[in-house]
Amino acid sequence: MSQTHVTIRADDEPEQLREQFRQLLRYRRLIAGGVGVGLLAGAWLGITGADSYAATTDVVLRAPSSDPFNPTLSVDKAINMGSERQTALSRKVAERAAKTLNMDEGEVEQLQSGLQVTTPPQTLVLHFTYNAADPEEAARRANALTKAYVDLSKEQWSASRDTMVKSLKDQLNPIAKQNDELSKEIKGLSDGARADSAYAQQANLLNRITELRSKITSLQALDMTPGNVIRDATAPTAPSGPGLPLALGMGGLAGVGLGLLAAWVRLVFDPAPRSAGDVARAVRGPVLGALPRGSVGALEVGRTDSRAAEEYRSIAFRLAYDDKFADRRRLLVVAPRGSMDSSAAVAANLAASFAETGKNVLLIEADLRTPSLSEMLDVSAMSRPRWSRGGGGYGGDGEYAESTEGEWPGRDRLVVDAGESGVFGLVPGERVRNVPRALTSSRVTQLITEADDPDATVVVVAPPVLAYADALALVDRVDGVLIVCDPRTVHRADLVRIRELIVGAGGTVLGAVTHSESRRGGAASAARPDGGGNRRRKPGSPADRPAPPRPRTEREPEFDPHADPSSTMALRTVRPGDR
16 A cells, blocks of 8 residues: 655655655646657758758958057957848848849848858857758858858948048148148248248148048058958758757657646646645645545445555544544544535545444434435444434324424434444434534534543534535534545645634644545446435435334334344344335
8 A cells, every 4th residue: 555644744845846746747748748849849840951951151350450460459349240240141241142143133032041140159250051952052152142241341341441531631632732832932931930930830731741641541551351261161961950860859858848847837826736745734734545546435444455445444543543533532524615425435434444443433424404425325224322312203193293403313323334344323414404503402412422432433524614614513522623635626725724714613633535536437426335326416305305204103122233243133124214
């Protein structure tokens, strides 16, 4: 039997990580979907890459300089690699390359679509890559685009240089003309103050002329080559794609990551507890057991040697050694919401497990709205116990009088045959007009206090806590509450709310029992003795109204299910009303 008793581990980070990974594996469909998407993407990449060839060229950029060996020149600051990359991808470069390749203007965009330009980090290199279906055409277009970029950059630099030279010449010509006129004027002057002033003015003009001519000479001496091609494109011999096997592997790995990410997102926003640890943290108590799938529809203990029966026995032994429960042995079993089928099955199997240990077990069905526990168990009638005598019954005229509201439990007393586990008593639920008054009556308190006997155990099953407040009316009269839930259908907020309600009503949560519904809807129903399971009927239907039993002419002997079997036994008549 697998380990299912989970307690709260707030400080164990490795255990929480392992638990979270196990929770992710519950979303196998999402993970499988991610893997499928990755494989499809890898297959598409491998197939499309098989018909594509990539030719590459490299260009080392340089700034215009008259002395490329000058150590004071910082080339990386003079060139903006991002701007150069955009220039290489521009339409002007594509138009120049299209003219070289004898292509029409309508094919310029197609020529641009196959070009990729990258800049390796910490370098002044432009890496041209051209993809085409034909390797020879890819190499030819890559070289043409590279040459077009170099020519365009050279033209742009040359145009800038020519503009600057023209501007300097425009400044130089008037100054040179003024100098010539001043020289003629000086020839006609004799020595004196006026001549000295003319010589000083001519010296200033000559300095300005020398400066402008020096700048023009420097600009005309610049090498306007924007860069050097260090690798020409050659026809590639193999496709540029990674190949179908490698593409499928890469796609599968990416798909696993995508699936795990989707599962993690689904787990974060999933309100349902996906593990026993989540349930334990929500109820702040241990998970006493995890029932196998589809095992909450029949009495397993004493009738089969299944895994479910052993799990029920394990839960019963854990409860028997719980200090909060072992003193008086009064247990309340509830479910969060929905049907009572799961909580009723757990209560019945725990009652059979306690009966195996020699306890006098009494199972009380506190469902006074749609009682049906007797339908799912193998029951037989027994006489009323001494504490229930009085109240409703047969009058002196032999007519049957139903119990008035608040007088449940009534006349019907049943015994459940649990096979090899023995028998235990059952107090079935009955429809009453005022359910709260009936559950809080002194008769119910006296019934539950029967567990004060050292050999007695009382198990009470009540309607779902979040549907009715019936269970809260019984919380302060039992030793602890056992919550039965399906982690796939209940929310963590519901479990927290149930614990708050129970603690607020003066009770104690002993723990929780988890189960999973069977995927085959009829599996659980077929296993029940009545063939249909715990079917809920509409209130007030004829099948739900118990027919009053026929009056008895004489009192039947009281039946004790725990009596010595060696004593004298006799046949007794079981009437339909007794069942």
